[in-house]
Amino acid sequence: MRAGIIGSGLGGLLAAVSLARRGSEVVIFEKLPYAGGRFTNIERSGYQLSTGALHMIPHGEKGPLARMLRTLGISVQIKTSKPEGLFRINGKDYLFDELPELFSMKEKLKLTAALASLKLDRGGKESLREWLEKRINSKLLLQIADSFCGWALSVDSSKVSSGETAAITKNVNKFGGPGVPLGGCGGVTKALVSELERLGGKILYGMEVEKIEIENGRAANIATKEDSYDFDMIISNAGPKATIKLCGEENFPASYVREIKNIEEAAGIKILATCEKAMLGHSGVLFTPQAQRIDGLNEVTNADPSLAPKGRHLLMSHQALDASQNAAKEVKLGIEDLHAIFPDFDRHCKVLAVHVYKSGWPVNRAVSGVRISPESPIKNLYHVGDAVKPKGWMESEGVAAGVELLLGHLQKRKRILLH
Ligand SMILES: Cc1cc2nc3c(=O)[nH]c(=O)nc-3n(C[C@H](O)[C@H](O)[C@H](O)COP(=O)(O)OP(=O)(O)OC[C@H]3O[C@@H](n4cnc5c(N)ncnc54)[C@H](O)[C@@H]3O)c2cc1C
Known part of the structure; x- marks a missing residue:
């Protein structure tokens, strides 16, 4: 095969290794000169800056x-974050x-009932914000929900359903909080x-x-500028929208094209700072519900000091970005937040880089x-990556769960051997 x-x-690599272990001959075409997409590091002056993810795995x-x-x-x-958040x-x-x-006795009772209901997976299609507003009238609670959703999903609580949140909550209760991969x-x-590479798989870098x-209704060849290569199976990690373009819309049912075109992505802004001392002092997430834009921060050097030069810390903030917002203005508000959260920011820290993630390089290809x-x-023709996240799985966990789902489909159809 x-x-x-x-x-x-991440999705392409997980699928590649899984198939290579089952005896498939695997070739990855990568347009960039490096592997990992939004899940790797770029070294800058001794700091391991990530191309996307905040060096955290949601369930460690x-x-x-x-x-x-x-x-x-x-x-x-993977070092478990302590505290988780x-x-x-x-x-x-x-x-x-x-x-x-932080809540009154009356609010506390309502909150306990709401959380119990979420634990039992009772959410539905309405957004988490609507769901909460119906149960408890509290600005602080909405701010807490927004900061969690903004950090973990890069959208506010109006963009994620209460049903999805319930499934995420269930997974957090069962599998625990984040960890930092060394x-x-x-x-x-x-x-x-x-x-x-040990298994004989190949990555062709700089190959867009x-x-x-498509031949007779089946995906047959991958074409680059120079050549065309035939395969028994083609797996796209480019995201469903790009994949449709690569195949030509005319090869898909109109309803599928509509469904894919309507997918909303999650955009976001990450601010990376170098600090001479630990500003958080722990390896978990600091959620900041009362900040104007930043949803949370982490300081992964408390888990793995090798991510920064000796004696320095890498502090990263994340804020969700709505497509309608002006990114430059949002970055300014994020930097103001850093100064409000840490009044001594300028004394100990310096902004290293600001990354805006949207369009072709978003936080999540599908909310x-x-x-x-x-x-x-x-x-x-198959998809992997963060547009293919099964219910309740966030970010890289969703990517892995999506690849597991694909392997299950392929096994069922006897396209690959049972592991
Ligand atoms: C700011 C930010 C913070 C995040 N924080 C976290 C976090 O803390 N924890 C976490 O788990 N997740 C986090 N994520 C999400 C995580 O990074 C992504 O979900 C994950 O990396 C997506 O992987 P993917 O498989 O979809 O592949 P992608 O990263 O999208 O990679 C796709 C690859 O395909 C290549 N490609 C595309 N088109 C072509 C083509 N035509 N020809 C050849 N190659 C092509 C691209 O160059 C790329 O390398 C974060 C993301 C961002 C942006």
């Missing part, structure tokens, strides 16, 4: 990504379980690339796929809650 994979993002060593890496025999140490409210940091202290995102990517050629199958309407 010859498998051609378009893109060496217990989630689908860690499980898949173990199954693939890939050794990446704190919420800074009125200048004080609270653990999630301590948040009820070496950051690049540690995961490097280990996947080296295992793929220009077309997926959490969108369901796209890894199977496409075209025979032999």
Whole structure:
């Protein structure tokens, strides 16, 4: 079985190693000169800046990504974040379980009932914001919900359904909070690339796929500027919108094209700062519900000091960005937030870089809650990546769970051997 994979993002690499281990001949076409897409590091003056992800895996060593890496025999140490998260409210940091202290007795009772209902997976299609507003009238609660959704999903609570939030809550309760892979995102990517190469798989760097050629209703060839290569199976990690363009809309049912065109992506802004001392002092997330734009921050050097030069810290903030917002203005508000959260920011820290993630390089190619199958309407053509996240799985966990789903489909159709 010859498998051609378009893109060496996390989804492409996980699929590639999984197939290579099952005996497939795997070739990845990657348009960039490096592997990993939005899940790797770019070194700058001794800092391991990430191309996307904030060097965190949402469920640490217990989630689908860690499980898949173990199954693939890939050794990446993931350090559990401690505490998992704190919420800074009125200048004080609270653990999630301590948040009820901030509410009146009446609000507390309503909150307990609402959380119990979410735990039982009772949410529905209405947005989390609408769902909360119906139950508790509290500005602070909405700010807390927005900062969690903004950090974890890069949208506010009006853009994610209460049903999806319920499934996410269930997974957080079952699999726990985040962890930092040693070496950051690049540690995961490097280990996947080296295992793929050990198994005989290839990555062709600087090779942009220009077309997926469809013959008799099946995906047959991957075409670059120079050549065309035939495969038994084509897996696209370029995202469903780009994949439709590569094949030509005319090859898909109109309803599928409409569905894919309507997918909303999640955009965001990351501000990276170098600090001479630890500003957070822990390896978890600091949620900032009362900031004007920043949803949260982390300081991964408390888990892995090698991500910055000796004695320095890497502080990263994240804020969701709505497509209608002016990115430059939002960055300015984010930097103002950093100064408000840390009044001594200028004394100890310096902004290293500001990254805006949208359009072709977003935070998530599909907002959490969108369901796209890894199977496409075209025979032999499949999707992986963060537009293919099964219910309740955030970000890189969703990417891994999506690849697991694809492998299940392929096994069922006897396209690959049982593992
Ligand atoms: C600011 C930010 C913060 C985030 N924080 C976290 C976090 O802390 N934890 C977490 O788990 N996730 C986080 N994420 C999300 C995570 O980074 C993504 O979900 C994940 O990396 C997406 O992987 P993917 O498989 O979709 O591939 P992508 O990263 O989209 O990679 C696709 C690859 O395909 C290549 N490609 C595309 N088109 C072609 C073509 N025509 N020919 C050849 N190659 C092509 C691209 O160059 C790219 O390398 C964050 C993302 C961002 C942007």
